[in-house]
Amino acid sequence: MAGKRKTYGAAFKAKVALGAILAGIGKWMTLYNTEFSHSALGGRTPVEAHQGPGPKAAA
Numbered sequence: 249m250a251g252k253r254k255t256y257g258a259a260f261k262a263k264v265a266l267g268a269i270l271a272g273i274g275k276w277m278t279l280y281n282t283e284f285s286h287s288a289l290g291g292r293t294p295v296e297a298h299q300g301p302g303p304k305a306a307a
Contacts, residue, residue: 281294289297 283293285291285293286297
């Protein structure tokens with residue numbers, strides 16, 4: 249019985265750790281897409297680039 253508890257406990261800890269990792273990645277992705285400007289996008293964030301027209305191209 250102790251072996252099953254230990255295995256369940258390890259699996260539970262791994263699941264909790266994975267959840268924390270995924271939450272951290274989600275926060276980073278939100279910041280990356282909404283707060284950080286990108287030179288390849290004309291200094292806009294990915295969200296800004298997706299939502300509207302970019303800088304006007306030289307004619």
